[in-house]
Amino acid sequence: MEWIDISRPLFAGVPTWPGDTPFRYEVSWSKAASGSVNVGRLTMSVHTGTHVDAPFHVDDEGRRAADLPVELYVGPARVIDVSGKASIGADDLAAHDLSGVTRLLLKTGSWTDPERFPADICYLRPDLPPFLAAKGIRLIGVDVPSVDPLDSKELPAHHGLHAHDIHILEGVVLDRVTPGDYELIALPLPLREADGSPVRAVLRRLANRSGE
Numbered sequence: 001m002e003w004i005d006i007s008r009p010l011f012a013g014v015p016t017w018p019g020d021t022p023f024r025y026e027v028s029w030s031k032a033a034s035g036s037v038n039v040g041r042l043t044m045s046v047h048t049g050t051h052v053d054a055p056f057h058v059d060d061e062g063r064r065a066a067d068l069p070v071e072l073y074v075g076p077a078r079v080i081d082v083s084g085k086a087s088i089g090a091d092d093l094a095a096h097d098l099s100g101v102t103r104l105l106l107k108t109g110s111w112t113d114p115e116r117f118p119a120d121i122c123y124l125r126p127d128l129p130p131f132l133a134a135k136g137i138r139l140i141g142v143d144v145p146s147v148d149p150l151d152s153k154e155l156p157a158h159h160g161l162h163a164h165d166i167h168i169l170e171g172v173v174l175d176r177v178t179p180g181d182y183e184l185i186a187l188p189l190p191l192r193e194a195d196g197s198p199v200r201a202v203l204r205r206l207a208n209r210s211g212e
Ligand SMILES: Nc1ccccc1C(=O)C[C@H](N)C(=O)O
Pocket: 017, 020, 045, 047, 053, 057, 145, 146, 147, 148, 170
């Protein structure tokens, strides 16, 4: 089985959260100047492209990127299609059998133009975190830049997920991914202070178990 890259490419001009630090890569020391190598430097918000939020993003006492348990970001994951909805709550997932699922990726299809930051996205309603926690889910992934509405200041989904110890993966690309069971790798960098981290996220199909 092939690995499917579900990461967004990072380049100058990659869509970023309005007002946040633009992505930049520059060769700070060129091969010509150094006589031996090109050496690059990155400037970016950690919430760019495909990334994880660390609890410190919404909680001053919360864990930083380097404290995130690697086990959470490697292992079986279920991809489900929830496209065509303005938001997702417990009702929307009631028809899905999520027994045994610890990592859940929601294909909302609501970030349609990868070249632009979306104007409107499918978000998670406040009744979703307790529902997911009751199912045993520990990691939720979405194909949009946030689990909350883009204009939200209170961030109920971020706080609700954090309160239920469910970790957040944002900005995955699921357009080419068929719903089903996969092996996921989406490891954060060991950034000691950071409130999140870019990740390289990949999926590999697992042998079919359920009929989904
Ligand atoms: N970059 C920002 C700048 C200002 C305010 C919010 C953000 C965010 O990134 C929030 C988003 N819910 C996120 O976790 O990615």
